[in-house]
Amino acid sequence: MSYKSIVVHLDASERAAYRLDVALLLATHFKAHLVAVYATFAPEPRAFGIMAASAGWYEQVQAACQERCELLGGLFHAGMARTGASGDWIEARIDARKALARHGRCADLIIAGQSDPNDPQTYVADHVAETLVMTAGRPLLLIPYLGAFPEGGANILVGWDGSREATRAVHDALPFLKDAGQVTLLTIGAGKGELPGSRIPCADIATTLARHDVRVSVRETVDAADARVGDALLSEGRSIGADLIVMGGYGHSRWQEMVLGKCTWTVLRAITIPVLMSH
Known part of the structure; x- marks a missing residue:
């Protein structure tokens, strides 16, 4: 692809x-x-x-x-x-x-x-x-309206919660992921209801990416409210020096008006590095 x-x-x-x-x-x-x-x-x-x-x-x-x-x-x-x-x-x-x-x-x-x-x-x-x-x-x-990004996806952070939107974003971003020198999967609310440590976070999607010759590392976050998930993504991106964030775009229709989830809304307005988003 x-x-x-x-x-x-x-x-x-x-x-x-x-x-x-x-x-x-x-x-x-x-x-x-x-x-x-x-x-x-x-x-x-x-x-x-x-x-x-x-x-x-x-x-x-x-x-x-x-x-x-x-x-x-x-x-x-x-x-x-x-x-x-x-x-x-x-x-x-x-x-x-x-x-x-x-x-x-x-x-x-x-x-x-x-x-x-x-x-x-x-x-x-x-x-x-x-x-x-x-x-x-x-x-x-x-x-973003500020900054320069000469590397173009050398260090990528992927927000992963196992949802359809996150799955779509990961596969849409494969051309970037395959070229990246570093890919970090950040789990967000994955495995809710499971005992701590009962499974390896992101194991399934990491295996899928490995079949595309994408080498990944995994980081885990604590559960957070929707808006705080957006902040967590941006904060993690800054801390690891990411030059691209990959995430699903979440939203629903309400009274015929498009309303995005708070996480997506937060990221769209506060990004300081490029974001690849899919719905």
């Missing part, structure tokens, strides 16, 4: 160029076709017609986004020429969530960025990352 098709979301934010660099690096490494989807916040123009003073502001915003689009498009095509990779440049004209999910469903991996409260250009729609995790059906690699 490998990633042969990758979709990366680019926007008008300062961090978009770095996200493109990450995508180019991964596309080159995995010999994958790279699809760059440029999608920004697109307010309804008629909404500004009510106030004459807003018309000029809207035109300025659109002009700045278009200028950024052309810049990133140039970087994308230059990257294609430099690396010899294949790819497509797409300027989305619809809601960013719909555009990314549509293209992402035909890819092996989606790359997106964490929302930055200090950069309004990272806002393209409400809950983009959450929506992709829950609706795209593909693994999402979320890049």
